[in-house]
Amino acid sequence: MSIVLITILTLAGLGALAAVILYLASQKFKVFEDPRIDQVEEALPAANCGGCGFPGCRAFAEALVKADDISDLNCPVGGPDVMSTVAEILGKEVGKTDPMVAVVRCNGTCEHRPRLNEYEGATSCAVAAALYGGETGCSFGCYGLGDCVEACDFEAMYMDEETGLPVIIEDNCVACGACVDACPKDIIELRKKGPKSRRIFVSCVNQDKGAVAKKACDVACIGCGKCEKVCPFDAITIENNLAYIDYDKCRLCRKCVPVCPTNAIHEINFPPPKPKPAKEEEPANTPASSN
Template sequence: MNTAIMVIVVMGVVGIVFGIILAIANKKFSMEVNPLIHEVDEILPKGQCGACGFAGCANYAESVVLNPDVPPNLCVPGKDAVAKLVAEITGKVAEQVEPRVAHVRCNGSISKATLSYNYEGVHDCAAASLIQGGPKGCKNGCVGFGNCVNVCNFGAMTMGDEGLPIVDMKKCTGCGACETACPKHVIQIIPSNATVKVGCNSKDKGAVARKLCSAACIGCGICAKNCSYGAIDIKDNLAVVNNAICAEKCSEATCVAKCPTKAIKIAIESKEHEKVETLKVTS
């Protein structure tokens, strides 16, 4: 009995001694946290998307305050509003942030794209892609299991009834998390002022692409021929748009009206009806 009491007493004394030592060490070696770090962290959107190039918002807040070489405009979701606030707090100059949004480069919905086989495994795009490139006939198309939706911390993406992700342009911050998560590289981050978008990621030749998906770009080049500003090229059997040229110079997207498979569409969905009606009159 006495032995047990002695053990308890000794352990208690040892605990107290070590507690005092740790308290002294903590006070001696503690570092003051710059209060500006907390101020910056408070105004960041907390998406933890990593678009800034740092491991989370807290890490970026610390770096932008303590490192003079880290610019205040790296928070893509925060856009210009957050960049200006970070600049004010840190005393830096913020260059203008170009607004960006996510674009799904695939129109191959359930009703338009063919399947190679019926997939019954884990509903994960990366996992499904390991089996013969995925269940879709087009091996560059959207797999449709929503990896992009799952990583969106801003609620800007949902899966549609036709098996394709839908982007809410009002909520999308252009952070790029969905782009990184897509194993097929179907998601592309484009400027929010882009005039047109190509809804296809196929690299197959025209006849094959059309056989696998009725909405595929067949690489016919009609869009490029009808573009007065040379903003469209055909690369690997796929139309590629130079968004900078297109947004700056194009006022009438004739490529949309001329595309035989409707693979090219007006980029800003809210203005799509208005522009298409204008094209019908002018074409």
């Protein structure tokens, strides 16, 4: 028998032995994966946005399958329809969630918040925030460099060149929260869309005392408390010189809007207020005529 043939047979035997060992090892250490994970992942929108709180749709699918109760889990991109499909696959009940939308809690446009200097560094809010407080006297406001727009995968935001602030395109927003995480100033918040997409919120995050905040920005919240006093639902609180409206308690009565001295409270998608009817002038008293 030639050396070449012996070599071939030896290698073939070693290969077969290795294959048997690998097969036995794979069977012994095989990890069972629930086939429903693939079904749930297929039902999800494959956005991998992280809005569900998990790093991608696959991880979210695994969490859904493993969870005994999925009422607190939600896919913001797919919404109720996708979650209903997932519930059918898993035979579980899904919780009812109110649709959310991102809002920009800063109204410090160039008109209201004068610039004191000019930033010439990297075009990044995160970089600017690490260097200094900003171009204006308000160290809490928007930098206007567009990190939130870059983070949005759904074309739901753009920078308004005139105001220097981000604008939310409500119909495109899926409330994934990417813009919230990208903003180093925490001026973007997810809030309930509200009935007929109507909502009220304080468009300011300035925590300076009233006089300082007002000097830096004409439309800053000064923490005066007038809105808190007129709210009949205890939806408004004042903390750190700043008013905040709890969207779970707010009933959209709008009583807080007209009392705000700086117009820091915004009302979205409401019809214009009806003009109050003019009071009729009472006729002047005329002396009775004598016969």
